[in-house]
Amino acid sequence: MIRVLIPLDKEFYLFYAECKKLYENVQVEIHDTNSFEFICTNTFFYMFLDDNKLIGAIYYFVDEEGKLFLNGFANRKMHKLNLECLKMSLDWFDTDIYAQAQNRASALCLLRCGFRRYKENVFVFEK
Numbered sequence: 001m002i003r004v005l006i007p008l009d010k011e012f013y014l015f016y017a018e019c020k021k022l023y024e025n026v027q028v029e030i031h032d033t034n035s036f037e038f039i040c041t042n043t044f045f046y047m048f049l050d051d052n053k054l055i056g057a058i059y060y061f062v063d064e065e066g067k068l069f070l071n072g073f074a075n076r077k078m079h080k081l082n083l084e085c086l087k088m089s090l091d092w093f094d095t096d097i098y099a100q101a102q103n104r105a106s107a108l109c110l111l112r113c114g115f116r117r118y119k120e121n122v123f124v125f126e127k
Contacts, residue, residue: 002055002084005047007040012047018054019047026073031102048074048085055081058089060097069098079109086113090125097125 005012020036032039039045044060056074063069070089074082090097090113101107101121115123 001051002081002088003049003051004088005049007045015047015049015054019057022054022056022075023073029102030071030073031100032071046089048081050078050081055085058085060089060093063098067098068093068095069100071099083109083112086110090114094127096127099123099125 005015023036023039027033034042039059042061045057046059047057048055054075055078056072058070058072060068060070072082072086074085086109097115098118099106099110099115099122101110101123107121107123110123110125113125115125118124
């Protein structure tokens with residue numbers, strides 16, 4: 001069963017170090033120059049667990065143009081769970097959601113979750 005934790009949850013910090021390490025390992029690939037601490041405190045940050053095993057995290061932020069964007073990272077070989085987590089989180093916002101696909105795998109994940117190509121490597125999930 002998938003559980004969602006946010007930084008305000010006490011249990012969040014039981015998985016903090018593991019999630020931070022995962023983020024730092026993939027930070028270059030997801031094209032985010034912010035620190036883990038920054039994204040935890042300055043975005044809508046959600047950590048996903050399968051029982052007590054870290055799946056990954058999705059975080060939402062508003063860009064300079066006022067558009068809601070998402071980014072995320074996850075442990076390898078959890079594609080089906082990643083799709084489930086992303087689909088779940090899309091219901092939490094009542095506005096269009098944008099995402100920039102950094103590779104083919106992330107583009108396929110976005111398309112499978114109902115996003116459409118907006119331009120080049122940017123996708124949108126329209127509400």
